[in-house]
Amino acid sequence: MAIATIEVDRNAILHNVNYLKQLAPSSELIAIIKANAYAHGKLGVAKLLADKVDGFGLARLSEAVEIRNANISTPLILLEGFFLHDDLNLLIDYNIQTAIHCDEQIDRLQSEAGQNLLTVWFQLDTGMHRLGFRPEEAIEKFTALANCKVVRKPINIISHFSSADDLTSSQTTKQLAQLTHFLDSIADKTLIGKCSIAATGGLLAWEQSHKNVIRPGIALYGVSPFDYPIPELKPAMTFKSELIVIRQHKAGEAVGYGQIWTSPKDTKLGVVAMGYGDGYPRNIPENTPVLINGRRVPIVGRVSMDMIVVDLGANCQDRAGDEVIFGVKDSLLKRLQNIQVLVVMNF
Numbered sequence: 001m002a003i004a005t006i007e008v009d010r011n012a013i014l015h016n017v018n019y020l021k022q023l024a025p026s027s028e029l030i031a032i033i034k035a036n037a038y039a040h041g042k043l044g045v046a047k048l049l050a051d052k053v054d055g056f057g058l059a060r061l062s063e064a065v066e067i068r069n070a071n072i073s074t075p076l077i078l079l080e081g082f083f084l085h086d087d088l089n090l091l092i093d094y095n096i097q098t099a100i101h102c103d104e105q106i107d108r109l110q111s112e113a114g115q116n117l118l119t120v121w122f123q124l125d126t127g128m129h130r131l132g133f134r135p136e137e138a139i140e141k142f143t144a145l146a147n148c149k150v151v152r153k154p155i156n157i158i159s160h161f162s163s164a165d166d167l168t169s170s171q172t173t174k175q176l177a178q179l180t181h182f183l184d185s186i187a188d189k190t191l192i193g194k195c196s197i198a199a200t201g202g203l204l205a206w207e208q209s210h211k212n213v214i215r216p217g218i219a220l221y222g223v224s225p226f227d228y229p230i231p232e233l234k235p236a237m238t239f240k241s242e243l244i245v246i247r248q249h250k251a252g253e254a255v256g257y258g259q260i261w262t263s264p265k266d267t268k269l270g271v272v273a274m275g276y277g278d279g280y281p282r283n284i285p286e287n288t289p290v291l292i293n294g295r296r297v298p299i300v301g302r303v304s305m306d307m308i309v310v311d312l313g314a315n316c317q318d319r320a321g322d323e324v325i326f327g328v329k330d331s332l333l334k335r336l337q338n339i340q341v342l343v344v345m346n347f
């Protein structure tokens, strides 16, 4: 059995979905489950939400195929589009929708012979400057896309905010205006399908951004994208392990690689079965706490591959085998929690 484990609370995810739906009652909800559902396990989350959401957003074709192979028929959308080496027939056969953000993708679609086989999302770059067609070329590209036989009409429209988590930024309003301008410039309105720009930040903070379809990711898992918590969201993940041993430690002694921490006093150190080999970040800030028997205690010394050391204090009553929880209490830890498990997936 694994020692370092992730526990996912399904009820928390269901609670979060219901809460988010209430915020935008007239929009469809595409649940973003890319990156293995932010490390919460994409198949589990997809099964849990299959009949509760209007679609799933993913980053890679292989993820979408896995979902379909698990007999889930909910609409699936590739947020980054298909890659040029991807097999377009897979998208068609598996009924997978795709964003279209570049000329090369349109070229590829133009050479497809089939009719009305692929549902697409025209990606407009309203200011994120990562993916999408620039506003000044957007009408020309939209028309080219609409002229591809293989593309189903109407065409959905997607864009993404760069700064929706910053309530003081004027960027979100500018991006919304850019989107509106584009929609207004399309002469044939019958070509316009659904429109979506709000991920979690837009959904929670910018009501005017909800449009037809909202696309929350991180909020589903109970994490606030802002630098303040959203009390209505319930964190779904607990990342935990256990104490291997408790050791006496004397003032003036260092611990671990590089001796980066020296104890100012006599104390007891706990060695925990968790390290960067388990995905825990090696470069955490000094004094990052963990939770043991209801107390926050600091990590001391360098994170090793399979172990970390915590300062339990001279009078601690903790014992080997006690549970150690990483990151459930504050937003910094929640963020670390998500980073570390994303790393795990790359092994």
Ligand SMILES: *Cc1c(COP(=O)(O)O)cnc(C)c1O
Pocket: 032, 034, 057, 079, 160, 198, 199, 200, 201, 215, 216, 217, 218, 219, 225
């Ligand atoms: C990741 C992503 C989302 C979800 O973002 P959150 O901030 O996690 O809600 C939505 N749309 C696109 C295009 C994305 O890449």
